[in-house]
Amino acid sequence: MPEEKIVCQNLGHVYPRGKIVALENVNLTICSQEIIGVIGQNGSGKTTLVKHFNGLLKPTSGKVIVEGNDTAKKKVQELAAHVGYVFQNPNHQLFAKTVEHELEFGPTNLGLSREEVEERREKAIEFFGLQDLRLSHPYRISFPLRKLVSMAAVYTMRPAVFILDEPTTGQDNITTRTVYRLIERLREEGSTVICVAHDMILLAEVVDRMIVMRNSHLIADASPREVFSDTELMHSTHITPPQITSIGLRWPGFGEKKVLLSVDEAVTAINSSNPPANS
Amino acid sequence: MQGVAIPITMVAGDSYIHRLNPLPKLFIALGVLILSFATRNPLVLGVVFALGLVFVTAAGIWKSYLRVVGILFPISLTLVVMQSIAPAFPRPWTPITDFGPFTIYQEGIYSGVSMLLRIFSMTTFALVMIMTTHPSDLFTSLQKIGMPYVLNFILTMTLQLIPILQNEFAIVLSAQKSRGMKGSGFGAVLPSMVPVFVGAIERVQQLSISLESRAFGSTGIKTSFRNVTMSLKDYVIMVLGVLATLATTVWVIADKSLDWSRTLIFPPTLSIIIVALAAIGFVAFFILAISYVLRA
Secondary structure, eight states: OOOEEEOOOOOEEETGGGGGGEEEEEEEEEETTTTEEOOOOOOOHHHHHHHHHHHHHHSSSEEEEEEEEGGSSSOHHHHHEEEEESSSSSGTTTSSSHHHHHHHHHHHTTTHHHHHHHHHHHHHHHHHTTTTTTTSOOOSSOOHHHHHHHHHHHHTTSSSSSEESTTTTTOOOOHHHHHHHHHHHHHHTEEEEEOOOOOOHHHTTTSSSEEEEEEEEEEEEEEEHHHHHHHHHHHHHTOOOHHHHHHHHOOOOSOOOOOOOOOHHHHHHHHSSSSSOOO | TTTOOOOOOOOOOOOOOHHHHHHHHHHHHHHHHHHHHHOHHHHHHHHHHHHHHHHHHHHHHHHHHHHHHHHHHHHHHHHHHHHHHSOOOSSSSOEEEETTTTEEHHHHHHHHHHHHHHHHHHHHHHHHHHTTTHHHHHHHHHTTTTHHHHHHHHHHHHHHHHHHHHHHHHHHHHHHHHHTOOSGGHHHHHHHHHHHHHHHHHHEEEHHHHHHHHTTOOOOOOOOOSSOOOOOHHHHHHHHHHHHHHHHHHHHHHGGGGOOTTTTTOOOOOOOOOOOHHHHHHHHHHHHHHHHHHOO
């Protein structure tokens, strides 16, 4: 039975400067163990939406309830134990002299005992595979690893919900795959993961629910398969589905429309629909 | 997150002052600066300040102006308090009254009040200049009158970096609050400042590479994308402005009767009220500022 983690009721946000409407009437329920992708063009309201989940922004209308707490009445610091937010640029987050200190910062802020802090630090080092970097300076390690450290630093706070802002931007294939695996493992541990992303492969292969934003409105909330196959929706938000999906939709050999999300799926589909002549 | 930044940048607008060439504005602001330091007479400084406010109105920048003053004024109030009990004035000092363990001096309160007015007369003009001038126009104008290119670049780049750094600071603060950072005390200094400074250094490094790759140090005559013209009106305003500030400066230096330090008598009760209000104003601001950071 999935538990409700974040509930948005008629959420709206108007930025005070210039009275810019950034969100209008968003209704949304996010449950435990979901992996959610938030997509949309720049300026569509994605970031404004997820900043409401940990109280960085307060609703100007409607409500956001995080694990039973109304965010309007809570400080960001109080919500930090419920929702972890990993910023897009790790440099905005990291400041300590060593990776170890960096990982201890969050749980120490939560007021945990020394033993508890150390235990969480060790768990995070193991989970993110940072054993060799323990005593490195966060600014001296490579960008993709620095990004992992910033995720680990939020992991130590054990939030029920992780918000990852562009978790795979600027990374090579290997670290991108590592991030995919880590997101899956976070779910296995019972967490909810929300990714704000433009990385179509992440969205197609890892995410199981997509929230599509356009012009301050939530215009779709469905599985990647449904969202990517809706050509009209894709066109209206200026998002290109993964190439393999586009090929699948246009391939005449399948008889009926097939929505493919990965190369593996494509291979299986091709083999079953049109067996090679020589077999 | 918003409202933390103090916007000392251009406020878009199309007022008469916005349309004026940057040079007359710059020279008048400089003239007022010199004038403000040439006198301690509160009446002269007060008139200059009031004139500055007329320009603030004409430029339609009251909102942004007040946001800067809202921070500057309470901090400047410390000057009144400090000067009153320890004047920056040649001795002998004339004691007026006792204020707790301190003594308030006639010269001190005079100098405190005039320093406050001095700060406001010159910053008002400077803010009007900065808030109504596009940085690039200022750059082009300064280059036209022969300001060395590198020096000019440093000046305008600094003006443009301020809002960027303020924005960066706001992002870092929200990142650290998301990690449960308490927004107060010494513990908040490192987490919020280190990323901003490291980011600033990295930015400057990248900037220098990008400048080099775009032939920053090349010699020869540089042209400019933005064209700033000086109309006859601009010349007239510049000459009149410079003459007016110059003449006033000469007058305030020459006319010894404007030294009111011994003749403008502050009665004891008034002095106590001024000093107490200044102290309360500053402390209230300090508490408000701290609680604002804590609440955020």
